[in-house]
Amino acid sequence: MSLREDIFLQGINRQEVPAYRELYSDYYRSLVMYALHFVTRQDVAEDIVQELFVTMWNKQMVFLSYPSFKTYLYTSVRNAAFDYLKHQDIKQRYAEQWAALHEEERRATAAFDEEVYRQLYKAIDRLAPKCREIFLMAMDGKRNEEIAETLHIAIETVKTQKKRAIKQLREQTALSVWMLLFLLKG
Known part of the structure; x- marks a missing residue:
C-alpha cells in the first residue's frame, strides 16, 4: 500500500x-x-x-x-x-398479477352486468305493452312530461305506469328498487 x-x-x-x-x-x-x-x-x-x-x-x-x-x-x-x-x-x-386480477374482476363484473340487463329486459318484455313503452322511454332518459306529450296521455298516467313497471320488475327479478331507479335516471 x-x-x-x-x-x-x-x-x-x-x-x-x-x-x-x-x-x-x-x-x-x-x-x-x-x-x-x-x-x-x-x-x-x-x-x-x-x-x-x-x-x-x-x-x-x-x-x-x-x-x-x-x-x-x-x-x-x-x-x-x-x-x-x-x-x-x-x-x-406484482403489477402483472394486479392487472390480471383486476382484468378478471372486470370480466366478472361485465358478465354480472350483462346478466342483470338480460334479466331486466326479459322482465320488461313481460310488462303490458303501454307500461313497457313508458318504462323504456323513461330508461332512455325522457322526463315524464316528454313521455306524456309524445304518447298523448296525462302525466299522472305516466307516473302510475312507471310505478307499476317498477313494482312488477322488482317482483320478477332480483333487482332492487335503487337499481331500477338508477336505470331510470341513466
Whole structure:
C-alpha cells in the first residue's frame, strides 16, 4: 500500500471530510459506471453509489487495507444493483398479477352486468305493452312530461305506469328498487 493510499484510508476510517471528498472525486464516476453494467438507468446507478457513501459514513466503516476497501466498494455496488433488480422484478410480477386480477374482476363484473340487463329486459318484455313503452322511454332518459306529450296521455298516467313497471320488475327479478331507479335516471 502506498503512503498516499495509507493516508487516504486512515482518513476514511476516521471519517474525515477531506478523505470523503477524495473518495467522491476518485471513485464516484467509476462506481456509477460499474453500477450501469447491471442497471440501465443513470439515476439508479447514481443513487446506488450515493447510498453506499452515506452508508459508509453512517456505519463508520473501518477498513484494514486498501485492497479490502476497494473490494468493499465494488462488491457493495454490485450487491445493491442486484437488490434493485430483484426489487424491480418483484414489482413487475406484482403489477402483472394486479392487472390480471383486476382484468378478471372486470370480466366478472361485465358478465354480472350483462346478466342483470338480460334479466331486466326479459322482465320488461313481460310488462303490458303501454307500461313497457313508458318504462323504456323513461330508461332512455325522457322526463315524464316528454313521455306524456309524445304518447298523448296525462302525466299522472305516466307516473302510475312507471310505478307499476317498477313494482312488477322488482317482483320478477332480483333487482332492487335503487337499481331500477338508477336505470331510470341513466
